[in-house]
Amino acid sequence: MGIYCKPSVLFQDSYLLVLTQLLCWVTTMARLCQELCSSDVQETHKPGTKHFAVFPFIPLTATSVSTEGFRVFGPSDPVVAAPGREAILPCSVSPAMSVENMEELRWFRTRFSQAVFVYRDQEEQKEEQMIEYSWRTSLVKDKFHEGKAAVRIQNVQESDSGIYVCHFKQGHFHEEAILELKVAAMGSVPEVYIKGPEDGGVCVVCMTSGWYPEPQVHWRDSRGEILPASSETLHEDAEGLITTETSLVLRDSSVRNVTCSTFNPVLGQEKAMAMVIPEPFFPQASPWKTAFLVILTMMGLLVLGTISLFGWERFVRLKLQKEQIHIHCEKDELQTEKEDALRTASESPQLQQTDSESPGGPGVLESR
Incomplete structure (x- = not known):
């Protein structure tokens, strides 16, 4: 076919070394397959993994140093950010190469159209961005020459937690990596x-x-x-x-x-x-406390008994006073009756004497 390939090739596993010409042919065929079979990232991917096309007949995972042969990686652990703070979602390419002139860098949620940030042709594309991320996102470019790019999300909210995908594209070749953002904060030691x-x-x-x-x-x-x-x-x-x-x-x-x-x-x-x-x-149980409670109880009973005794004594005294008053009244009544009887008895002889001394005697009185 007249294809010339540079013999500088990077392998992940040493046991996969083959002839330079055979690898050149495999790389060329894999590139053609990628152009025909590229598709969106699947939701079943785990954070930190990548999506790439592989020639179906050769189970190789080789990565070329050319601008079209790269892989994209994200952090294997979730990115953690506290509410109200900022979160950095980094992704990098391997082998390391500058991504400054890469055709497109895109961060999106579980669907490609849910764009969080889009950087195409060295410019930010606001029209493709979801409205809830407008004016809250920016691109971190300070490590572009190392093959690293990141999106900064400011004023993190609870709704920002979840899965993100970074998508790097150059020509017909593209790669994705999955990363996760957790909105949480570890507080102080108790x-x-x-x-x-x-x-x-x-x-x-x-x-x-x-x-x-x-x-x-x-x-x-x-x-x-x-x-x-x-x-x-x-x-x-x-x-x-x-x-x-x-x-x-x-x-x-x-x-x-x-x-x-x-x-x-x-x-x-x-x-x-x-x-x-x-x-x-800890509160201590003291014997004096028990003795005090016993004495207090006995004093309470004594006071109640004294009050009861005074009440009973007063009741008896009042009862005796009433009886004495009743007896005194009866004596007074008897004395009065006796005096009345004596007075009546003393008045009867005088009345008879008066009748006998009056002129006419008893007959006169009767005529009257």
Whole structure:
């Protein structure tokens, strides 16, 4: 066919070395196959992997140093950004070559048309960009000569989390890489301190800040068993980062070592802080306290008995007073009746004498 190929070729595995002429023929055929079989990236790809065409008859993964033979790689681990901050989505080509004059650099979501950023013919293409990324994205060009490019997303939002694809195209050849963005934030290491006695035990407080999304806070003893928290409060700042304050009341003096752990469910990571509670912080059971309670109870019973006795005495005294008054009244009545009887008896002889001394005697009185 009259095809001449430069014999400088890069292989990934040493055992695949073949004759230069045979590799030149394979590379040429693979290039023709790529032109016919290129398609969009599949959603089943994992972050950090690539999409490329391979000549079906030769299971080689060779990469040419020519401008059309390259692979695109993204970070193998998810990119993490806190809400309100910025996220950098980097991609690079291998072998390393300048991407400044590459025909198209595109970052999109799960579909090719969902463009996050498009750089074509050395210019940004705003018309193809989704409106939610307008004025929030920019291209990082400082490492173009090393074959590295990245998109910066400012003011990261919860809706930005998910899968992204970077698509590099030169002529009829294109490559893609998958990367993932997680909107999350690891907060500070929990701060644990003793608040003081409370509800018959000692209150311990755990504070931590700067988390997103809402973290899971757990108290554990020295054996790793979860201890139920007595209260929990959350506070969200202007950027959406969360501060938590969780308290625990320990009544069992045998539990001297407690750990407060804060877990981020999105990142699957946690931060923890342990604390040993000294014995003097626990309320002590004193025999004087028991004696005091017994004495207090006895005094209460004595007071109640005294009050009851005084009440009964007063009742008896009032009853006796009533009886004495009743007896006195009866004596007065008897005395009055006796005096009336004596008065009546003394008046009867005088009346008879008066009748006998009057003129006419009794007959006169009768005539009257």
